[in-house]
Amino acid sequence: MNAQDLKNSILQLAIQGKLVEQREEEGTAKELLKQINAEKEQLIKRGKPIPGITENDIPFDIPESWEWVRLGEVILLTSGQDMTPNNYKDTKVGVPYLTGASNIVDGRLVINRWTNEPKSIALKGDLLLTCKGTVGTTTILQEEEVHIARQIMSLRTFIMDIEYIHIFIKSYVNTLKAKAKSMIPGIERKNVLEAVIPIPPLEEQKRIVAKIEALMPYVEKYGEAHSKLEVFNKKFPEDMQKSILQYAIQGKLVEQREEEGTAEALYQHIQEEKVKLIKENKIKKEKPLPVITEDEIPFEIPESWKWVRLQQIGELSRGKSKHRPRNDVKIFENGTFPMIQTGDVARADEIITQYTTMYNELGVAQSRVWQKGTVCLTIAANIGDVAILGFDACFPDSVVGFNAYHPIDTNMYFLYVLMCYKDILDKMSRSTAQKNINIEILSKVAFPLPPLAEQKRIVEKIKEMMPYCKQVNK
Structure with missing residues (x-):
């Protein structure tokens, strides 16, 4: 198992409720969803109704205190909008303008354009997801605000822990990629909004996030050791043959x-x-x-x-x-x-x-x-x-x-x-x-x-x- 497979396994355990224990005093996801819906009602008007969840939509069992929901029920999704060259510049004046995956390197923002006319705005704490071209790149925004182009979506949570949403998206991104239909890969709003996500109580979400953050340094060390082992395994037969021949002569x-x-x-x-x-x-x-x-x-x-x-x-x-x-x-x-x-x-x-x-x-x-x-x-x-x-x-x-x-x-x-x-x-x-x-x-x-x-x-x-x-x- 390589480091990426190990990461994927940890993420999968997390969203199945198997990474940390459940605690009765933390309440239930059903109670959390009532709070989320109340906040959403105050902030936005409801658009198209999101379909309900059937038994066929549920991929695995979750703890009793958790709930299955559509992602669109717990986030606000903002799609990006492209700008013409006369609306942005490369001087550090205005709001950063992000155009795609090239602006996200190793989870960090690389900003090289700015605009004074932001329209599709993502705010600090939003989860950015590249949805066209190089799809599936993610980061949590640390800038106060940015304008996003149509290659990027912004996911904003209601009460939920954004890092937990991030964990889910990383575990689900291959499914989103598989649903891309056009010649140029693209993730559709519909597929994000209708993704079925397991929701734990809020405090448990935070404990899951903390557990993964604690585990990742060990995964990185494992990855380095695994890479060295892979190189060794590839070289060993050749080195073994060279040693035999060298002993011989x-x-x-x-x-x-x-x-x-x-x-x-x-x-x-x-x-x-x-x-x-x-x-x-x-x-x-x-x-x-x-x-x-x-x-x-x-x-x-x-x-x-x-x-x-x-x-x-x-x-x-x-x-x-x-x-x-x-x-x-x-x-x-x-x-x-x-x-x-x-x-x-x-x-x-x-x-x-x-x-x-x-x-x-x-x-x-x-x-x-x-x-x-x-x-x-x-x-x-x-x-x-x-x-x-x-x-x-x-x-x-x-x-x-x-x-x-x-x-x-x-x-x-x-x-x-x-x-x-x-x-x-x-x-x-x-x-x-x-x-x-x-x-x-x-x-x-x-x-x-x-x-x-x-x-x-x-x-x-x-x-x-x-x-x-x-x-x-x-």
Whole structure:
């Protein structure tokens, strides 16, 4: 339950006679109504008769000392009247002129027009209700008098406590809104006057008002706490996932096992594989990368792990955007491949299963096809979005592909590492018209490398735990 729902519940309890106890010495609402009618007779002439109340009009039970009446029986309702611009000004001379909901902010008046020719006058203590445009805004007038435009109604009570009427209107305003018939929402006089209101004895009205005033500060505090809880609940699954991944890449998610060897041994094995691939002209020999310094290391890792740069342990390459014929075909055809866009990577949940466009034979000939299982990383616009290809595909120059060398046979561990590096990569972006990083920047980032068997155990543990994050989110 949010704060507004709690307020509504309190208001509902108030008008049902359940918020404060009834006291015999305070008399009855029937006696109060006799006094109200006597005062009305002296002050106004009766207009159209207000219909009586039937059993069907009564929405809930009230205490025996209360009475059901039409609102028009206990208030004087004044409708507003618009003025032409020559009848008002923005200098503080005359009577304030209120035109609508813009004059009522957080229950307080904002006055920016004045007139010397007031006609539709509301007096201090009247309840103002916006009835056209933004309907249902209310406040109790503290100015001695104001002129109201036709977007506002004024409710004046006879003997009744105006704050109690205010409580009722706030609880009833959605019903009034629902009865609005025109294209521009509006509350009709008839619907206000004929609203069925439960009337308690006067002293009980005052006690109800006092009780609500005492409760509202607690409701406000509840609202603040509820808002913080809502934010926490929304962030918690994401924070939980980030924590799991961060533990994983720091070597804290699974234990280290001596029999699984070291990352240094794995690294040397990869270098031997690279030499072999270079001799076979399957990859090009890259420039030596600088040694990783202490300043580049963002956190501690186990002794059996090693800090490496991605280009030292796998192929890191960028897509191509030139000569990119597209069509909307969503099926694989001979010589036609999916074309992964940056948005496809952002929408993926680890594995890319959907794509935006296709690449035809001409396009493929001018680019290349990345294998299923390749890590895709966006390096422009939304920097650091990462996913793994669920099929063979092409991608543009705003996406980088990574494939680890043998004996590493899956890129899943590197997917999770790169998920943790999104903020780091974003901070490394260059300040151009569109934020971006390049292969040179990416190739110099230090990444934690565990032994191969431990990589696989980390991936299995993450897959085991991630469904719990999604369950919490639901």
